[in-house]
Amino acid sequence: MLVEHQGKRPRIHDSAWVAPNAVISGDVTIGPESRVLYGAVVTAEGGPVEIGGQAIVMETAVIRGTQRHPVRLGSHVLVGPHAHLTGCTIEDDVFLATGASVFNGAVIERGAQVRINGVVHLKTRLPAGAVVPIGWIAVGDPATILPPDKHDEIWAVQRELDFPQEVFGLSRPPTEAGMGSLMPELTRRYGKALDAHRSDRTLPDGDEDS
Amino acid sequence: MLVEHQGKRPRIHDSAWVAPNAVISGDVTIGPESRVLYGAVVTAEGGPVEIGGQAIVMETAVIRGTQRHPVRLGSHVLVGPHAHLTGCTIEDDVFLATGASVFNGAVIERGAQVRINGVVHLKTRLPAGAVVPIGWIAVGDPATILPPDKHDEIWAVQRELDFPQEVFGLSRPPTEAGMGSLMPELTRRYGKALDAHRSDRTLPDGDEDS
Amino acid sequence: MLVEHQGKRPRIHDSAWVAPNAVISGDVTIGPESRVLYGAVVTAEGGPVEIGGQAIVMETAVIRGTQRHPVRLGSHVLVGPHAHLTGCTIEDDVFLATGASVFNGAVIERGAQVRINGVVHLKTRLPAGAVVPIGWIAVGDPATILPPDKHDEIWAVQRELDFPQEVFGLSRPPTEAGMGSLMPELTRRYGKALDAHRSDRTLPDGDEDS
Numbered sequence: 001m002l003v004e005h006q007g008k009r010p011r012i013h014d015s016a017w018v019a020p021n022a023v024i025s026g027d028v029t030i031g032p033e034s035r036v037l038y039g040a041v042v043t044a045e046g047g048p049v050e051i052g053g054q055a056i057v058m059e060t061a062v063i064r065g066t067q068r069h070p071v072r073l074g075s076h077v078l079v080g081p082h083a084h085l086t087g088c089t090i091e092d093d094v095f096l097a098t099g100a101s102v103f104n105g106a107v108i109e110r111g112a113q114v115r116i117n118g119v120v121h122l123k124t125r126l127p128a129g130a131v132v133p134i135g136w137i138a139v140g141d142p143a144t145i146l147p148p149d150k151h152d153e154i155w156a157v158q159r160e161l162d163f164p165q166e167v168f169g170l171s172r173p174p175t176e177a178g179m180g181s182l183m184p185e186l187t188r189r190y191g192k193a194l195d196a197h198r199s200d201r202t203l204p205d206g207d208e209d210s
Numbered sequence: 211m212l213v214e215h216q217g218k219r220p221r222i223h224d225s226a227w228v229a230p231n232a233v234i235s236g237d238v239t240i241g242p243e244s245r246v247l248y249g250a251v252v253t254a255e256g257g258p259v260e261i262g263g264q265a266i267v268m269e270t271a272v273i274r275g276t277q278r279h280p281v282r283l284g285s286h287v288l289v290g291p292h293a294h295l296t297g298c299t300i301e302d303d304v305f306l307a308t309g310a311s312v313f314n315g316a317v318i319e320r321g322a323q324v325r326i327n328g329v330v331h332l333k334t335r336l337p338a339g340a341v342v343p344i345g346w347i348a349v350g351d352p353a354t355i356l357p358p359d360k361h362d363e364i365w366a367v368q369r370e371l372d373f374p375q376e377v378f379g380l381s382r383p384p385t386e387a388g389m390g391s392l393m394p395e396l397t398r399r400y401g402k403a404l405d406a407h408r409s410d411r412t413l414p415d416g417d418e419d420s
Numbered sequence: 421m422l423v424e425h426q427g428k429r430p431r432i433h434d435s436a437w438v439a440p441n442a443v444i445s446g447d448v449t450i451g452p453e454s455r456v457l458y459g460a461v462v463t464a465e466g467g468p469v470e471i472g473g474q475a476i477v478m479e480t481a482v483i484r485g486t487q488r489h490p491v492r493l494g495s496h497v498l499v500g501p502h503a504h505l506t507g508c509t510i511e512d513d514v515f516l517a518t519g520a521s522v523f524n525g526a527v528i529e530r531g532a533q534v535r536i537n538g539v540v541h542l543k544t545r546l547p548a549g550a551v552v553p554i555g556w557i558a559v560g561d562p563a564t565i566l567p568p569d570k571h572d573e574i575w576a577v578q579r580e581l582d583f584p585q586e587v588f589g590l591s592r593p594p595t596e597a598g599m600g601s602l603m604p605e606l607t608r609r610y611g612k613a614l615d616a617h618r619s620d621r622t623l624p625d626g627d628e629d630s
Binding site: 211231233235249251253270272274292294309311327329345347358359361364365386387388389390391393394396397398400401404405407408412 | 437439440441453454455457458459474475476478479480495496497498500501502512513514515518519530531532533536537548549550551553554555556567568569
């Protein structure tokens with residue numbers, strides 16, 4: 001399902017294959033011999049998504065570009081099923097396993113691996129060849145890579161990366177518990193941006209730019 | 211894709227937006243200025259799902275109401291991609307990150323946060339403003355919040371919450387390993403309930419109640 | 421959505437129910453009174469997928485058979501939302517919770533349980549009645565079951581199971597960090613195999629074999 005969003009249409013190379021029920025919406029470029037499998041969502045929400053050649057985006061993976069954080073995904077990259085990538089840069093030859101998630105402003109350098117359910121957090125830089133083990137979290141620049149039980153150490157780094165400010169332009173409240181107070185304004189802003197989908201146009205097969 | 215299930219149709223506020231390939235099935239109410247993004251599934255399986263205003267249900271999230279456990283989701287709530295909510299109450303201003311899961315009978319109080327891949331277990335009450343760290347588990351009422359390596363402590367609480375009885379009306383076997391013996395009856399009951407989908411009716415665009 | 425892939429069509433028992441937007445592609449057999457819920461993907465990629473009777477595949481779960489690793493899923497099995505199964509054998513009466521993942525060559529014996537976000541790794545045999553706790557990893561034959569912080573112990577077993585060789589026929593590089601060097605050849609091979617989807621044919625409703 002190809003969607004024209006904010007007047008922009010996906011550009012999909014003739015040698016790429018996109019499953020008929022995958023969603024490719026807006027300013028998305030997909031390079032030669034890449035594959036987007038069933039149920040995946042690649043959505044340019046105000047900022048572009050560029051996917052290189054021989055990349056494989058597996059079933060139900062979600063990739064989102066935003067105005068502040070476009071997505072650039074290199075060549076020979078594998079994005080596993082149930083993975084979630086938002087506003088990040090993935091260099092060539094990266095392996096993102098099942099359920100991996102990568103957040104806004106993160107950079108995963110060439111040949112790095114994020115294993116099953118691994119997380120690369122906001123504004124984190126994962127160096128070339130680095131490995132995030134199953135269920136671990138990479139956080140910071142340069143990245144510290146920690147298991148989930150090390151919450152205090154993760155939060156000490158993560159807090160300074162300031163998710164509400166970076167992603168939504170909202171000031172973080174003084175305490176970790178205070179996030180709730182941001183939600184009315186956060187959902188109002190995000191909901192308003194998403195309202196641009198009302199003028200989407202689903203494209204007939206073969207009508208994408210190529 | 212809007213579905214009439216068991217004679218009931220979704221009610222979606224005119225100012226809400228639902229992605230064309232999201233599924234909204236049965237007795238589901240979606241409030242003003244809410245958004246349901248690509249690939250999400252909101253399904254009332256014998257019990258209602260009510261979603262408030264300015265809520266955002268992100269890509270491929272799954273929300274399920276059941277007869278014993280309806281879903282009530284407040285206003286200004288964000289449900290991340292790949293999240294799974296079943297039969298729970300989510301108060302206003304709650305942030306549920308990527309891959310969060312919340313189970314039957316749970317209550318998440320106002321302004322709480324469940325971070326990436328965090329779990330709020332059966333019949334658990336997460337207090338206002340509480341935080342479930344990345345990959346941690348909240349269990350019990352009041353909730354204990356533990357990292358995954360603390361399985362023995364989690365199970366000591368979880369065992370008493372009695373998932374098979376609460377969700378399927380089946381008596382838990384005496385040992386943790388005995389769950390398998392319930393599966394023939396569990397799948398028979400659940401499969402029979404799901405058979406009600408045979409008389410579903412996919413609604414033409416614009417034919418939902420509003 | 422039923423798909424003929426490589427000349428093969430799904431065979432779905434008359435008493436089974438498959439959600440209209442679930443994908444069933446290629447050499448897939450679904451037994452009596454089974455259910456495949458919204459957004460699920462069951463895909464035979466060069467090797468068959470056989471699902472027994474009274475099995476329930478929940479929303480957005482992904483099940484993939486490959487040439488080297490077919491899938492056989494027994495009767496009375498529950499596959500939770502956001503689960504991912506590839507090339508594995510699941511015996512009768514198994515419970516796979518939300519976000520569970522099971523990899524190529526794994527065998528889950530009768531009545532075992534994989535809890536929320538649990539992982540059963542490559543070529544791992546999980547014995548009858550065993551339990552993988554929330555977020556833990558089972559690895560090896562016989563399986564060692566470990567929490568995510570035990571990465572060194574997990575990797576010591578996993579390394580010998582040789583994912584690149586087993587799944588893609590590629591020799592593992594000498595260091596853990598060397599995976600990136602395989603990605604050009606890995607994505608070339610996988611992309612070429614997936615190219616077979618170009619000659620898929622979406623089947624009209626009711627046109628599957630039964």
